[in-house]
Amino acid sequence: MSTPQTSSHAPLAPHQTTLVPLTSRTPFGFLRWLLLNILAALQRLDLSLNPSHTFVKLRRHRWSFKNDYPYLIMAFFASISLFVMDASPLFKLLIPLGYLIITTVPFLGQFFFPGTPVLAWVITFFCARYVPTEWRPDVHVALLPTLESVLYGANISDILTRFTHPVLDVIAWLPYGIIHFVIPFVVAAVAFVFGPRGSINYWGKVFGYMNLTGVVVQIVFPCSAPWYELIHGLSPANYSMAGSAGGLSRIDAIFHSHGYTETFSTAPLVFGAFPSLHSGCATLEALFLSHFFPRFRIAYWMYCCVLYWATMYLTHHYLIDVVGGGCLATFFFYYLMPAELREWETGGVGRFEEYDLLDRESTSFCFHLHPPSLVARGSFLHVRLASDP
Structure with missing residues (x-):
């Protein structure tokens, strides 16, 4: 095989010379490449x-x-x-x-x-409603808005809620009420198909431990959210009070439904404002994807910023809650990362980046004559074509 043509790239590593490139291909070729990667991942099961x-x-x-x-x-x-x-x-x-x-x-x-931490978090969260009242500490109502004013010079979350609009409501609702629940499964699927060995186990561990810790903090350190301040002021809270959908009630009004209103009124953790696990999950997802697939890091962090804003705009969290969730995610991401995943085969380039590296000799697609063979080298999928020796 001749030396790959890489005028605009550094010399290719040996394991990269037979990779099917992501660019310079038809949509059909991309789908074929994607299918082959999925099939190779399934073969490891x-x-x-x-x-x-x-x-x-x-x-x-x-x-x-x-x-x-x-x-x-x-x-x-x-x-x-x-x-x-x-x-x-x-x-x-x-x-x-x-x-x-x-x-x-x-x-x-x-x-x-590998998802045991996630299962532990789920059962702890949903059983929080059954914790006897005599076991529970008092709810902190004034602490978070006071800390926010002291630390940041103003009640930032209150400022962000002063102007609302249906368009802004939908923009905030999409990441907070829908995408937030889908992204963890997407990250797991991407790690399973494209990530290095052990990345999917690491994702389940860090995602579960972070959320479990966050829920435990919310139980032992209960704090009211901005929606409580808007409805009840700073009057003392008790555990008999129902939760509120906050700004998401406007989404119910837009779609003429009562889904969010009914869901949040019976939430297991009514006073779980700190830390914000919405912001924690978004931060963790951005850190994980930026580490293994850095090419699209700007998009990951843009999503994070929109979700940070949405948590406050919808009156579900104070800014200090968002910061707390981000710090919690950052700590667990780096504390739990195995040494072998800190520097992996691509040297931090990321799998999607690799496929921009084009091997001219191996690009004569002969799928209709000679089906490709899949060769697993480490955690990477190599597709050897008919022109390869």
């Missing part, structure tokens, strides 16, 4: 349904408190959640039994075991 394979791995695992203490923490919060849950003992028993099944069957376990 463990299709076994035999739980004994998992038990063998457990016996071989070298247990240590330093490496395994997070599972004790998650088990603690899950146990507390089950204890306070207002449900029948049989239903409570089915939850750990179901977890045991989905984590010991290899085919299911490869998805759900």
Whole structure:
């Protein structure tokens, strides 16, 4: 194979010379490239349904408190959640039994075991409504607006809510009420198909731990949101009060529905303003994608900025909540990142960037004559064409 033509790029690394380029291709070629990457990712899946394979791995695992203490923490919060849950003992028993099944069957376990922190966060969040009132601390009503005025010189979140418009409502609603719930799955899918080995497990761990920590902070340090100040002023709050959709009630009015109003009125955590997990998730997603796929980092952070603004515009968070969520995400992102993922094969270039590097010799597409063969080298997919030796 001749040396690739790279007049505008640095010399190619050996593993890059047979990559199908992303640019200079027809839409059909791009879809073919995408399909091949997805198929290669699916080929890495463990299709076994035999739980004994998992038990063998457990016996071989070298247990240590330093490496395994997070599972004790998650088990603690899950146990507390089950204890306070207002449900029948049989239903409570089915939850750990179901977890045991989905984590010991290899085919299911490869998805759900790395997502254990996410499952711990979900059950802790939804069971927060059952925590007895006598266990709960007093709700902080004046603390956040006071801190915001002291630290930033003004109540920034209040300023952002003084002018509202249906167009702004929709712009704020899209990232806050819809995209926020979709992006984590998109990031996981991208990491699974294009990311280096271990990136999908790292994503599940950091996303789950950050959200679990945020929910625990919201339970032990309850704070009211800006919507409470607009409705009740700074009068003391109690746990019998219903939640409010804040600015999202205007979305209900636009679509003639009551979805957000009913959802937030019965929210598990009515006084969970600090930290903002909306901003924490957005920050974490931007950090993760910027690290592994930096080509589109401007778009990632633009989304973050819009979501930061939306949390305050919709009266769900103060600026200090947004800052707290961003700091929480940044801490977990760097604290939990494995050493092998800090510097990976592309040297920080990112998979999407690689496909701009064009190997002239390997670009004679002969799919109709000779199907390509997939060769896995490390975590990268190589498509060897008919012209390759």
